[in-house]
Amino acid sequence: MNEYRIKGLSCAGCAQRIEDEIKGLQHGQDAKLSYNSGKLTLSSDVSMAEVKRILKSDGAYIANAHDHDHSGEHGDHHGHDHSHAEGNSRMLMLLIGSGVIYAAALLLEGVLDQQALILLFLLATVISGYTTFIRGLKNLFKLVFNIDTLMTIALIGAIAIGEWKEATLVAILFGLNELLEGYGMEKARRSMETLLQVAPKEAIKLEQGQELIVPIASLQVGDLVKIKPGEKIPSDGVVSDGRSSVNEAAITGESLPVEKESGEPVYGGSINNEGMLIVRIEKAYKDSSLAKILHLVQEAQETKTPTELFINKFAKYYTPLIMLIAAIVMVVPPLFFQGEWMGSLYQGLSVLIVGCPCALILSSPIAIVSGITRTARNGILVKGGVFLEQLGKIDTLAFDKTGTLTKGEPHVAQIEVYDEKRFFSIAGAIESTSSHPLAKAIMKEVKRKGVTLPVTDEIKTLSGSGIQARIDGQPYWLGNEKSIGHLSIPDSVQARINQMKEDGLTLVLVADDQYVLGLFGIADEIREESRAVIASLHQLGIKHTVMLTGDHPKTAEKVAAAVGVSDYYGGLLPEDKVNRVKELSTQGTVAMIGDGINDAPALASAQLGIAMGKGTDSAIETADIVLMQDHLGKLPEAVSVAKRVNRIIKFNIIVALGLKVIALLLTIPGWLTLWIAILSDMGATIFVTLVSLTILIDSKSLRKN
Known part of the structure; x- marks a missing residue:
């Protein structure tokens, strides 16, 4: 499969239509064109001459090409390309020229004769709107009804009824609308491309x-x-x-x-x-x-969210519906209510322009690309817009314990000393020979005490219990309770052992042949940020936070209380975690976050899987979202960005449809004009574009500045 960077895509609907046409070519059935990333993927067997012809008919073109099979050479893929800037500059110059001619015609009204004025208006219309007009005519002959088709019908109709002035204004404003729409999507893409330029060559x-x-x-x-x-x-x-x-x-x-x-x-x-x-x-x-x-x-740019898929499907039926409404507005008043034909025709043409679904189609993709870019800047990889949308909807978040809420590194949490003189030195002398994680935790504590370590004369591992050593001719034992089975333990010491076990600690005891010298209570160290992260998630509207762990229920209880999760389950095998996640999924939208290979099944079974980036490759491959940090600190911000993206998309849809409904209602008293129609469409498009781009702005950095 080959990949090509496509420029000049005027809208998501155009991209979809181009993709459909290329799929109709021989060997083109696997073609895929993403409006969000501007990338075309197709088989090397497809005729490039035909592909270029299809692109050209829609005003698009191939900016640069690279072969997908050489994807290791990322450095070559993201060189800056100025072709889009040249295209935008050319369009801007045409619009400025058209605008100057239009202004001159308005100023010379009453000075020049009617034919000269019409010639100026026609020239301004052609300069700013000829590309739309050509595309629209082609679509009209193919019976393809899209934005360009609607605008072409509206322009022809306005000229036919002698509304030269308004026809020119419609052409200029629509050209400006397309330019700003292109700038908005390009800004989101450019932000993404800047992110991708971190690869050295x-x-x-x-x-x-x-x-x-x-x-x-x-x-x-x-x-x-x-x-x-x-x-x-x-x-x-x-x-x-x-x-x-x-x-x-x-x-x-x-x-x-x-x-x-x-x-x-x-x-x-x-x-x-x-x-x-x-x-x-x-x-x-x-x-x-x-x-x-x-x-x-x-890859994330190229997946479509359920919302995008719905909007695209809606737009497919929406455009013909608008044409039907326009026809009714044109025909019904003169036929049944003694309305004027010219006035009704004018109102119907205005309805056609109002019906352009630009703002509606743009309400989602710019917000999605901006959201993915924003989270990626923070080291959070969202593998697709669908997962970003899902992240903004979750109400339950399940956590693995070890390596996620905790560091996965044992540390000494409690110490009970009965022989101050020998306890640390004997423990250090024995554990200095071991590479066991518990030994490392004890050695860290011994070094902190700064004691001098004696030399061990003899050392022997006791299977399932610990270590026996001889130091200065005297025997010592270090390990769990089984290792001190030769002693009669005093009630006070046994009570302390029981209490530390109740606290969910792993015990390491040190003893000689007569007495217990002391106890180390060892626990998996809780991450400093865990409690604050859980609190932030609750504030963001995550109703249910659950900890799932294979550890002893007592240990689970202690960690759960320390970090503030709303529920916990201990003693779980990997399949038990999967069952718990499935159970939680029946009550809400669940995300699972973990870092180990044993978390991969649970990550896959959750509606959304989140992996710690420094965890195992299997967890990262299975997950839908990857935190590249070795902690959870950035998770609340990712949830916040996702919720903001969802809010903005909903807001954009309401604005896009709301402005159109208001404009359509103006047809009832006959107040809708062509320029109001185009301004309502353009205003909605510009508005949803600007609102979507605000996602790229970091509010924290703004506050700092």
């Missing part, structure tokens, strides 16, 4: 002591690359040498730089700030985080 590869400048697509796993200060890291890898801070905003949306040194992972597309770094490539570019982000964002 080349890298400095180190090979046998030589520095070679190579395309990033040629980099292989294991290659060493040199990144100078201010340069972009070409692909995911690990720092082999050097130290610097790295700006990962393009990937995670986090503005603060992250310190990197030898052994630290780095993302492709992030920017090296001040030091020199040598990075060992861990993933070929096409498999890197950045390539996945660019691919997901591009």
Whole structure:
């Protein structure tokens, strides 16, 4: 399949019609044209001469081309293209010329004779409206009724009844409407393209002591690359040498730089700030985080939401209905109510112009593209407009615990010491030999105490209970309750053990051959932002927040209370999580968020799956939305943007239809004129475009400024 960037698409309806015509060509059945992204995908077997002919008949053209099979070479796909700017500039110049001629004709009224005035009006009409007129005539002969067809009929009718002045104004205002409509969609697309330009094109590869400048697509796993200060890291890898801070905003949306040194992972597309770094490539570019982000964002533009699909279907029946209403307005008053034919004909032509569904069709796509772009800037990847719309509708959010609400890293939550002199030093001496996560948590606490560690003479692992060691000739035990089975535990110590277990803590006990020296109560550390995130989600209208975990119910209860979720379920297997999600789905619209491979089934079964970006590949592949941060901090903003997009789309639809209804009602007293009709259509189009583009504006940054 080949991909082509298309310019000159005047509306979503035109894009759909072009797609249908291309599908009718030989080998064209799989063709797909997205108005939102301006991208045409089709088989290499399709006749390009025929495709260009179809595009040209609608005033569209191929701006640049690239082959889908070379999708690894993203750097070549997003070079800035000025063709759209040239097209808009040309249209603007034509409109200015037309406007000057129209103004001159108005000023010279009464000076020039009627024929000269008509010639000026006709010239102004042709300059600003000839492209619409040609397209409309072609559609009329094909019996295709769309915006261009309606405008062409209206222009012919206005000229036929001698309304030269208003016919010219209609042509100019419609041309201006198309120009502004194009600017609006182009602004949304340009914002998206700017986002996609984060991919570096080349890298400095180190090979046998030589520095070679190579395309990033040629980099292989294991290659060493040199990144100078201010340069972009070409692909995911690990720092082999050097130290610097790295700006990962393009990937995670986090503005603060992250310190990197030898052994630290780095993302492709992030920017090296001040030091020199040598990075060992861990993933070929096409498999890197950045390539996945660019691919997901591009794909996201091309999916249609249920609202868009409904509007397109509605517009399909709406245009013929408007033509029927216009015919009734033209014919019924003169035939049955002694109305004037010329007046009724004029009113009917005005109805045709009011019927242009520009604003209605535009009410959704600009808002959707703006919303996807805005969330992507924050490191939140929405895989399609349908998922953005769904995110704005959720009322229940289910969370995995480990790695989502918690860090997935054990830490010492409580300590009970009975022998201050030996407890920390013995625990440190034994655990220093282990790489177990619990050992790491204990060692962090021991180091914080700054105690000197003795040398272990002998160490032995006890299956299912812990470790036995000999230090300075004396035996010691470290582990769970089974490891101290040789002791008679005092009631006070047993009571403390029971209390810590009740608190949902994992216990590590240290003892010699006679006494318990102390206890470590270990828990999965709760993320600092979790409670604030849950509170923000509740404020945004998420009625039900649920935690699903495989951990012990007591641990689940403690974490749930700490973070503020409205409900929790513990001791769940992956299939149990799926069943809970399905159960919740019967009560509302459910999103599931998780980071582990065991969360993938639940993510897939939820109406909306959200994955933590630093989680497993399977969770990211399964999810509909990906948070590229290693925390939930940006989730409330994503929900807020999604809700705002949905509100704006509804508002746009109400405005678009409302203005048309008001204009149509003006036909009853006979007040509707051609220029009022075009102004109502143009006003609605400009309004919905500007309102949709406000989604791109970050209100927080505005407040800071």
